[in-house]
Structure formats: C-alpha cells, structure tokens
Amino acid sequence: MEKLYLKIKPGLIALLVMFVSFAQSQTIITGNVTSEDGGSALPGVSVLIKGTSVGTTTDVDGNYSLEAESAETLIFSFVGYVSEEIIVGSQSVINISLVPDITSLEEIVVVGYGTQKKSDITGSVASIPQERLQQVPNNNFAQAIQGAIPGISVVSNSAGAEGNDVSILIRGRNSMTASNSPLIVLDGMPYSGSISEINPTDIESIEVLKDASASAIYGSRGSNGVILITSKQGKQGKPMISYDGFYGIQKIASLPDLLSPAEFYEFKNTREPGSITNSEELLFQNGGGTDWLDLTTQNGYKQQHTLSVSGGAENIKYYISGSFLDVEGVAINDLFKRYSTRFNLEVNITKWLKAGTNTQLSLADRSGLASSWSGGSDGAFYMNPLTSSHDENGDLTIYPWPEEVFWGNPLAPTLADNEDKSYKIFSNNYLNIDFPFLPGLSYKLNTGVEYTHRDRGTYFGRNTKTGLETGGRADTRTSRATNLVVENILNYQREIGKHSIFITGLYSYQEDEFTEDRLESQGFPNDVLTWYQANVGNLVEPSYEFRNFTVLSSMIRVNYGYDNRYLLTFTGRRDGFSGFGANSKWGNFPSVALGWNIDQESFMPATGMLSTLKLRLSYGKNGNQAVSPYETLARLSERSYLNGSTTAPGYVPSQLGNPELGWESTGSFNLGIDYGFFEDRIQGSIDIYESNTDELLLEREISPVHGITEVTQNIGKTKNRGLEFTVSANVIKSGDFSWDVSGNFSYMKNEIVELYGDGQDDVLNNWFIGQPIRVNYAFEFDGVFQEGEDIENSPLPDARPGDAKIVDQNGDGMIDADNDRTIIGQRDPKFISGLNMNFRYKSFTLNIFSHSAHGMTRVNSLMRDDVWADVRRNTIRKNWWTPDNPTNEFWANGLDTNPRGVRIYENAGFWRLKDVTLSYDLPTAMLEKFGFDRFKLYFTGRNLLTITEFEGLDPELNSDREIPLQQEFIFGLNLGF
Known part of the structure; x- marks a missing residue:
C-alpha cells in the first residue's frame, strides 16, 4: 500500500498543478467603480490588464467583468481621476473608488511649445468651444472660429465650393501693405498650406494666442496672432471605432434682381434709342432671351465621411482616420474633393524615452472650372439677357451675341478640360527624453516636413471663344512647396514648496522653398491631345519661379508661480530671416506678463457668489516677417529685344537694393480680468489692449534718375486698440432640461499714426493720418x-x-x-459679436449660433449703371x-x-443666424442594447437668416458679382463603438 501511494503521488501533484494553473487562467473578475467624492457610479472607466492591450470599460452603472490571472495587475483609469493599480491575487470581486485628480480636472490649454493650466496663464489665450468643433459640419476650421472668439474677424471673401477664400484678422489690422493673417501652427509645426486641406473632424482643440505675451514665443511671425491646432490623439483603453458623416444640400441665399430680357430691351431703348441690334430685336420679338444667373447656378450638395480608430495600452496610444469630402457648389461645375488620412502614434519606449508622429496625407482635387461670373468679356452678372446660350443643335454658343464677338459664353469654362490636384504630406515627428537623473528636466526633438505637389492643366478647345480665337490654348503648371522644421526644446519644471517654475528653451531651424514650372501655349492642329500637345503649339511660352528662405530662432520662456496666486511669465526670442537686408537680418522679441489669482487670497471668502477672479497684465513685442525673400536685393527685369531676325535677351533695372530693410515690429499692451460666479456657473473674461506697429514696409517715391520711381523702406506707424468681453452661463439646469449660453463682443479701432515722416496723407492709396487703414474715399x-x-x-x-x-x-x-472727396466710413468692422445657445431636454439638443459685424461701410457695386457704350452689359432693376x-x-x-462717377455707399453691418442644429443622442440603455458607445443624429441649417441694410449681393463677400452665398441644410450621423 505504501509503495502504491508513492507511485501515484507524483501524478497527483502534476494533476493538481495543472488544475490550479487552469483555474487561475480562467478566473473571472467582476466589480464596480465609483467616485470617491460622491459615491456615484463611473461609466466608461478603462479597466486594463497591465502590460497588455486586454481590457474592458465599465457600463452605465459602473460595473465591469473580465478574465485575469492572479499574478496580473489591473489598471483603473478615467479622465479627471487618479489612476489605480490593483493586483488580482485571490480576489474574484474588486470594487474600487477613484479619487478625483484636481490637477487633471482643471482645464489644460495649449500655449505653444507646451501646455499650461488655465489658472496659470498670464497672456490672452482663447479656446474654441467644443460644440463649434464637434456639433457643426464644417468644411474647414475657419468656419468654426467665425464668431466664436472675441477679437477675431473671419470674413468669407467668396462663397465657392472649397470655402477656402477667407480673411482671418486677430485684433484688427496692423500692417498696411504686408499680410495681416495670423500664423497657423498644426501639431507644433508652422502650417503654410490651404486651410481646406485640414480635416476638421481630426481636430481635438484650437487655441488662439492674441496678445504679445502669448504670441511672442513665435517672434518674427507672431504680430498678427497665432492659431494653434492640435489633432486628436489616442487614449488608453479598448479600441474605439468612430464614424462621423453628413450629407447636405446647398441653395443660393440671394441673387441680385437683374433686368429681364423685356426690361433690358426697354432700358436700352430709353438710354440709347436705336442701339438695339438685329439679334436682340429678333429675340425680343420672339419672346426669347436668357436668364444667365439662372443658367449658371444650381442647387449644390456636400458630403463628408470620416472613419477613425483610436485607443491605446499602457505604453502606446494611436489615432488613425480616413476621410472623404465632396462638394459641388451652387455655381455650375464648381467642384472640390478632399481625400485625407491621418496617423497619430505615441510610444513610451522606456520610462524616460517617448517617440511619436502626427502625420497627415491628403489629396485636394479642384478639377473643373466653374461658370464665369464677373469676367469682363463673359461674366454672368454682366451678360446681355437678349443673347442666346445654346445654338439650334443644343450646344453652347461660342458667341452668344453675334454682333458683339467680344462677348463669350459664361458657361464656356465648363467646357474646358481642367485638372487640378494637390498632394500633401504633413508630418510632425518627435522624440521626448525625461532625464531620470534630474526630475523635471526633459528634452524634445521636434521635426516636421510639409510637402505639397500640385499639378494643373487647362485646355480651351475650339468649342470656346478662347480656344477658337487662338487655335486652342493650353496652360500647364507643376509646383512644389517644401517646409522643413527642426526644433530643439528643453523644458524644466519643478515645484518647491509654494514655488513653481517652468522654463522652456528653444533653438529651431526652418527652411521654406517653392518652385513652379509653367508652360503656356496656343495654336494647335486639333483639340485631341489637349495640353499634352503643348510642345507643338505655334506660340510656346515657358516660365519658372523659385523662392527660398530660412529662419533661425532661439527662445527662452520662464513661468514662475507662487502659491498659485502670483504668476510671472517672461519670454525672449531672437529670429534671423534670410530675406531681410544684410544689416537687418536679426530681430529681438521680448515680452513679460503678470497674473494674480485674487480668488486664492486669504481675504477672499471661502464660499460665496464670487468663485474666480484673476487679473492679467502683459506687454511684449513681436514682428511681421512681411517681405518676399528677394525684396532687399537689387534686381533686373527681362526686356528682350529683336536683334535682326532673332530675339536677344535684355534686362532693365526693376528694383534697388536695401540692406537696411527689416521687420515690421508691433508692441502690444494687454490688461485682462477672468471672472466666475456661483462656482463658475457664470464665467468669462474682459480684455483691453493697445498695439503700436512701426517700421512699416511702404513704397517711398524717389527720383526716377535710376529708372526706378519707388523703393521699399521701413517707415510709418499704426495703432490698434480694442475691448473684448466674453461670458458663458449655465442659465438653467433642472432635471432633464438645461440651457447654456455663451457670448462674446469685441470693439476694434485701428488708425494710421505716421506715413512718410512728413505729416502728409497718401491720397492715391487712400491712406490718411489719424484714420483707419482701410477707408472709402470718394464723392x-x-x-x-x-x-x-x-x-x-x-x-x-x-x-x-x-x-x-x-x-x-x-x-x-x-x-x-x-x-x-471725403472719407465715407471704414471697410473693416468696428464691432463683432457671437452668441451660442444650447437647449437640452433628455436626449434632444437644440443649438443656435449667430454672429454679427458692424461699423463698416461698403460700396454697392450693383448700384451702378456700368453698362458701357450702346448698353452692352446688364444691370439691376433700380x-x-x-x-x-x-x-x-x-x-x-x-x-x-x-x-463725376459718384458711387453709392451703404452700411454693411449685419446679423446672421449662422447655424441651427437639432440633435438626438441615443439613450444609454439603447446604446448598450445595440453595442454602441455613441450614436447621434442631427440636422443643421446654416446661413438661415441675415439682417442687414446692405442691398448688394452680401455684406460679407468681397464682390457683388461673384458666386453668391449659399444656405445649407445638412443631415449628419456620429457613431462610436
């Protein structure tokens, strides 16, 4: 018996080991996660097995379930709470209460080369409300900014399908001849491409640096403000698949009341009797004619579909997306398509080494030429209505007016072969080292490349006026733009008792290069090969363009805080720009800012009506890198001449060199107050500012003895002042209903302080000392x-x-x-405002957004009888x-x-009901039933109502004779699972 026992004992032991191992691998862990501060259940908490990507999330009641081994560790993490790690051991039920993380609950704001807590910011930094980014179907981020932030004017210059022609001004206009556009920084890298090539669905946040203290870290390019765009990143937890899509129709908001064929006939006979031509008379007698605006417009549509996957484990986070945007505008053949994909990845290689990439690939397809609107010889707004659009065969007429072959068909561009595709790579890649031997010290190598390749080809065949008169005309262009950035960033952050310090040092290199090859040719044997036969044309004109510049920069920023009450920020930046003169290539841009969190003082009551009170004061100086790369060099222009029967190259002086030409420099002062009442249920800010810009780049007249009459110099001064106010409030929060309101208001005034140093106005350019930069000057x-x-x-x-x-x-x-002649108002707005209201009842949300601009005056170009001799152009009914x-x-x-050609100027102020969105979110119980994390349906109406005294095409657009503004009606769906 003993021998038998000894024989079977090893087998029993082996079986027991196998059983224990099996049981251990099959243990099901369940539990509940709550919040320690209130004991309420926390849905959506990530429960992850440490060192793996295996995990789950808590349900609506905070419950979870997953399989784990006894030796494994569970990580519980949730936004706004301190993460917890628990070893499974012998437990099968693990309940846990997470502690709120006060630091993470506080809003974190991107400030350039890093982030800060909102309470620590001393400059004027504004963030786009999330609802403007996520709840409204935007083609580009400028549509989200418009009216949402005080002090920022976003004007749609035209209303085409791409929606790319916008002007963005931050705190008004500083420069008179140089660009006033802000610097755009995407994922830490200056962005120089088209705003329509960035997919708004991929954007996590947008911050705007408005005052010199905030924007001086970008030195020579920060005088017009900075827009910081951060794309979405992955988060630790299970993979999340999301779909965001919409489809909508576009309708013309308004069209001018042009004369009908019969009205035009009467108008022409009254104005110039006997000027009616035979073809006009024939059409009129037969009741014919053409409504050219109706013929060149349509109901458009737009659709966008974005599919993304995001997630992460303990040492890796990722976000991957693909998107397609397709727009057909209200003008015939006005088309735009965008294909884009994004890959954002961050990997913790070790505890002290992190690497990542934020990469976007995109294709923008602008192929197709829209019908002509304001062209001098074929514009639909000007076209005589007593003309024919089609011939007896149903084809477009080449000459709609037989007696006047100057006029072409406004629809002729739609017959042209046109291809226009832009390929872009935008990649930001970084390496971050946290030095283990000195806590708080880190180094970041930030690199980036922006490469754009654009191919364009256009061919007008003999079925168009242009092609018929030239024997076919081709135009091909190939351009390449490259922007390379290398940044070395050193950060040191330390807290010692009540003292906190955050130091950032930077040394960076940027190189920007642009090249374009162009070939124009005409006179071909046939139209078969379109632009592919450019080399056999009777007239071939090649051209080439090249630009290159570099910028070297160094910067230090010191943030100091004491007891979260007293704050100090100092920034110093030095830039060198290759495009400036030999004696002026370098510029220094310092700034200093102070902050006082008054609500943290002991004399403030611990409880009461006032919950936040912060005072901010800043002054700084930054520049405008405002000249082209070769503006400072003496240059010659080509002036070829005939030498016998051959063409010989010749050159004439075109520009004098100026080694002193340098930066436009802007010094800005800002005083701000941040406030909050009733535990910040009501909060906002008030800012006043003044900016003074000198060393303006202006053309000064000189003696023509050199063959040149002007030279660019740093002369002149401008001043910009303003007031900004924001407020947001949780007006009602009761049961299933809530009402939130946020609004902003801005006042801006700019004026010319000095021009050429002689106290004289420049009437030719409509520049007047003491007046705004852009004014109307006329009878x-x-x-x-x-x-x-x-x-x-x-x-x-x-x-x-x-x-x-x-x-x-x-x-x-x-x-x-x-x-x-006198000044008849200014052309830029004095006042801008925005108002956003959210009404929520159970699963329904109604969002209403409006914005307005006032204080500007525009000429109504439609109120002109600019019909030419013998009345050859149409006009509106007057x-x-x-x-x-x-x-x-x-x-x-x-x-x-x-x-005397007097023109009619009108008040161009307006109030616009920009967006109205009604959405429905599927209740939590239904989400669980169908396996969704998110399910939202919405309907948006855009540009529904405009109230204005301006009687032109639209008070916002640059021209009264271009593509009109459209209304949009959009259905959308957001899914997550």
Whole structure:
C-alpha cells in the first residue's frame, strides 16, 4: 500500500498543478467603480490588464467583468481621476473608488511649445468651444472660429465650393501693405498650406494666442496672432471605432434682381434709342432671351465621411482616420474633393524615452472650372439677357451675341478640360527624453516636413471663344512647396514648496522653398491631345519661379508661480530671416506678463457668489516677417529685344537694393480680468489692449534718375486698440432640461499714426493720418437734381434735372476731386459679436449660433449703371429718376447723368443666424442594447437668416458679382463603438 501511494503521488501533484494553473487562467473578475467624492457610479472607466492591450470599460452603472490571472495587475483609469493599480491575487470581486485628480480636472490649454493650466496663464489665450468643433459640419476650421472668439474677424471673401477664400484678422489690422493673417501652427509645426486641406473632424482643440505675451514665443511671425491646432490623439483603453458623416444640400441665399430680357430691351431703348441690334430685336420679338444667373447656378450638395480608430495600452496610444469630402457648389461645375488620412502614434519606449508622429496625407482635387461670373468679356452678372446660350443643335454658343464677338459664353469654362490636384504630406515627428537623473528636466526633438505637389492643366478647345480665337490654348503648371522644421526644446519644471517654475528653451531651424514650372501655349492642329500637345503649339511660352528662405530662432520662456496666486511669465526670442537686408537680418522679441489669482487670497471668502477672479497684465513685442525673400536685393527685369531676325535677351533695372530693410515690429499692451460666479456657473473674461506697429514696409517715391520711381523702406506707424468681453452661463439646469449660453463682443479701432515722416496723407492709396487703414474715399452722393431747382448756382452748374448730385464738402460752390472727396466710413468692422445657445431636454439638443459685424461701410457695386457704350452689359432693376418719378434714390436712365462717377455707399453691418442644429443622442440603455458607445443624429441649417441694410449681393463677400452665398441644410450621423 505504501509503495502504491508513492507511485501515484507524483501524478497527483502534476494533476493538481495543472488544475490550479487552469483555474487561475480562467478566473473571472467582476466589480464596480465609483467616485470617491460622491459615491456615484463611473461609466466608461478603462479597466486594463497591465502590460497588455486586454481590457474592458465599465457600463452605465459602473460595473465591469473580465478574465485575469492572479499574478496580473489591473489598471483603473478615467479622465479627471487618479489612476489605480490593483493586483488580482485571490480576489474574484474588486470594487474600487477613484479619487478625483484636481490637477487633471482643471482645464489644460495649449500655449505653444507646451501646455499650461488655465489658472496659470498670464497672456490672452482663447479656446474654441467644443460644440463649434464637434456639433457643426464644417468644411474647414475657419468656419468654426467665425464668431466664436472675441477679437477675431473671419470674413468669407467668396462663397465657392472649397470655402477656402477667407480673411482671418486677430485684433484688427496692423500692417498696411504686408499680410495681416495670423500664423497657423498644426501639431507644433508652422502650417503654410490651404486651410481646406485640414480635416476638421481630426481636430481635438484650437487655441488662439492674441496678445504679445502669448504670441511672442513665435517672434518674427507672431504680430498678427497665432492659431494653434492640435489633432486628436489616442487614449488608453479598448479600441474605439468612430464614424462621423453628413450629407447636405446647398441653395443660393440671394441673387441680385437683374433686368429681364423685356426690361433690358426697354432700358436700352430709353438710354440709347436705336442701339438695339438685329439679334436682340429678333429675340425680343420672339419672346426669347436668357436668364444667365439662372443658367449658371444650381442647387449644390456636400458630403463628408470620416472613419477613425483610436485607443491605446499602457505604453502606446494611436489615432488613425480616413476621410472623404465632396462638394459641388451652387455655381455650375464648381467642384472640390478632399481625400485625407491621418496617423497619430505615441510610444513610451522606456520610462524616460517617448517617440511619436502626427502625420497627415491628403489629396485636394479642384478639377473643373466653374461658370464665369464677373469676367469682363463673359461674366454672368454682366451678360446681355437678349443673347442666346445654346445654338439650334443644343450646344453652347461660342458667341452668344453675334454682333458683339467680344462677348463669350459664361458657361464656356465648363467646357474646358481642367485638372487640378494637390498632394500633401504633413508630418510632425518627435522624440521626448525625461532625464531620470534630474526630475523635471526633459528634452524634445521636434521635426516636421510639409510637402505639397500640385499639378494643373487647362485646355480651351475650339468649342470656346478662347480656344477658337487662338487655335486652342493650353496652360500647364507643376509646383512644389517644401517646409522643413527642426526644433530643439528643453523644458524644466519643478515645484518647491509654494514655488513653481517652468522654463522652456528653444533653438529651431526652418527652411521654406517653392518652385513652379509653367508652360503656356496656343495654336494647335486639333483639340485631341489637349495640353499634352503643348510642345507643338505655334506660340510656346515657358516660365519658372523659385523662392527660398530660412529662419533661425532661439527662445527662452520662464513661468514662475507662487502659491498659485502670483504668476510671472517672461519670454525672449531672437529670429534671423534670410530675406531681410544684410544689416537687418536679426530681430529681438521680448515680452513679460503678470497674473494674480485674487480668488486664492486669504481675504477672499471661502464660499460665496464670487468663485474666480484673476487679473492679467502683459506687454511684449513681436514682428511681421512681411517681405518676399528677394525684396532687399537689387534686381533686373527681362526686356528682350529683336536683334535682326532673332530675339536677344535684355534686362532693365526693376528694383534697388536695401540692406537696411527689416521687420515690421508691433508692441502690444494687454490688461485682462477672468471672472466666475456661483462656482463658475457664470464665467468669462474682459480684455483691453493697445498695439503700436512701426517700421512699416511702404513704397517711398524717389527720383526716377535710376529708372526706378519707388523703393521699399521701413517707415510709418499704426495703432490698434480694442475691448473684448466674453461670458458663458449655465442659465438653467433642472432635471432633464438645461440651457447654456455663451457670448462674446469685441470693439476694434485701428488708425494710421505716421506715413512718410512728413505729416502728409497718401491720397492715391487712400491712406490718411489719424484714420483707419482701410477707408472709402470718394464723392458723397447727395440725391438727384429736380426740375425747377436752381442748378446754375449749384456746385454743378452744367447739370440737368435727373443728374446725380454731389456733396460740396468745403462749401466753395464747386466740385473738385482735391477738396470734395471725403472719407465715407471704414471697410473693416468696428464691432463683432457671437452668441451660442444650447437647449437640452433628455436626449434632444437644440443649438443656435449667430454672429454679427458692424461699423463698416461698403460700396454697392450693383448700384451702378456700368453698362458701357450702346448698353452692352446688364444691370439691376433700380428706381430711376423720371419727370413723373422725381426720386432722390437714383439718377435718370441716360447718358452722362452721373458725369463725376459718384458711387453709392451703404452700411454693411449685419446679423446672421449662422447655424441651427437639432440633435438626438441615443439613450444609454439603447446604446448598450445595440453595442454602441455613441450614436447621434442631427440636422443643421446654416446661413438661415441675415439682417442687414446692405442691398448688394452680401455684406460679407468681397464682390457683388461673384458666386453668391449659399444656405445649407445638412443631415449628419456620429457613431462610436
């Protein structure tokens, strides 16, 4: 018996080991996760087995379940709470309460070369509300910014499918001739491409650096403000698959009331009797004609689809997305497509070494030419309605007006072969080292490349006016743009007692290069090979363009705080730009800012109405890198000449060199207050600022003895002042209903302080000392001369009844350009505002967003009888003066009834109901049932209503004769699982 026992004992031991191992691998761990501060369940908590990607998340009641071995460790993590690690051991039920992380709960803001807690910021930094980024279907990020941040003016110059032609001004206009556009930084790297090539769905946050203290870290390029864009990153936890898509239709918001064929016939006969041509007469008698605006417009559409996957484990985080945007605008053949993919990855190689990439690949397809709108010889806004769009075969006419072959068909561009594709690589790659021997010290190597390759080819065949008259015309272009950045960033962060210090040092190199090959040719044997036969044209004109510049920069920023009450930020940056003169290549840009968190003082009550009170004060200086790379060099222009029967190269002086040419420099002062009431249910900020820009780049007249009449110099000064106010409030939060409101208001005033140092205005450029940079300077319309009026003793004694009056500004009894032209308002807004309201009831949300701009005046170019001799162009319907209609609204329909060319200026202020979005979020119980983490349906109406006194095409657009503004009606779906 003993021997038997000894024989089977090893076998039993082996079986027991196998059983224990099996049992151990099959242990199911369950539990519940709550918040320590209130004991409430925490849904969505990540529960991950340490060292693996295996894990789960808690359900709506905070419960979880997963399989784990006894030796393994579970990591519990949730945004805003301190992560916890627990060894499984023999436990099968693990309940845990997570402790709120006060530091992480506080808002973190990107400030350039790093992040800061909002309470530690001393400069003027504003963030885009998340609802403007996530709840509205935007083509580009500029649409999200418009009206959402005080002090930022976003103006849509045109309304095409791409929506890329926008002007962004931060705190008004500083420069007179150079760019006033802000610097855009995407994932830490300066971005120089088209804003339409960035997928808004990939954006996590947008911060705007407005004052000199905040933007001086970008030195020579920060005087117009900085827009910081951060793309989405992965988060630790299970993989999350998301779909964000929308489809919408576009309709024209408004069109001008142009004369119909019958009205045009009467108008032309009244103005110039006998000028009707045979073809016009024939069309009129047969009841024909063409509504060119109706023919060149349509209902457009747009759709976007983005699919992304994100997640991470203990040492890796990733975000991968693919997106497709397709827009067909309200103008015939106005098309834009964008294909993009993004790959963001961050890997903790060791505890002290981290590497990552933020890479975007995109293709922007702009192929296709839209119908012509304002072209001098074929614009739909100008086109005679008594002309024919199609011939008897149904083809587009080459000459719609047989007697006037100057005019082409506004639809002719749609017949052209056109290909326009832009390929972009934008890649930011970094390596971060946390030095283990000195806690708080880290080094980051930040590199990036932005490469754009654009191919364009256009061919006008003999079925168009251009192609017929030239025997076919081809235009091909290939351009390459490369932007390389290498940054060395050293950070040191330390807290000693009540003292905190954060030091950032930078040394960077940037090189920007652009090349373009262009070939224009015409006169081909046929149209078969389009632009591919460019080399056989009768006339071939090649050209080449090249630009290159480099920027070297060094910067130090010191953030000091004491007891979270007293804050100090000092920044010093030095930039060198290859494009400036030999004696002015380097510039220094310092700034200093102070902050005082008054609410942290002991004399403030611990509880009460006031919850946040912070005072900010800053002053700094930054620059505008505002000249092209070769502006400082003496240059020659080509002037070839005939030498016998051959062409010989010749050159003439075109520009004098200026080794002193340098930066435009802006010094800015900012005083701000951040406030909050009732535990920040009501919060906001107030800022006042003043900026002074000197060393402006202006063209000064010189003696023409050199063959050159102007030279660019650093002269002139401008001033910019303003007030900004923001407020947000949780107005109602009761049960299933809540109402949140946020609004902003800005006042901006700029003026020219000095021009050429002689105290004189520059009337030719409409620049006047003491006035805004962009003003209207013209004769002022004063109604219409009436019958019986004493015209002979008026300032225009040769006028007739029905002629336009002009205000005699100096009262000398005569009208002359030197003394009677006057400033008629400014062209940039004085006031801008935005208002956002969110109403939530259970699973439904209604978002209403509006914005406005006021204080600007624009010429209404539609209110001109600019119809040319013999009335060859159309115009809008007007209230013309006649003896039976003695109006003062508009002069008579006749030749020379407005001999001085007076124009009508109107108040261009407006209020616009920009977006109205109704959304439905699937309840939590339904999400669990169908396996979704997120399910949202929404409907958005855009540009639904505009209230304005301006009677042109639109108060915001640059031209009254371009593609009109469109209304959009969009259905969208957001999914996550």
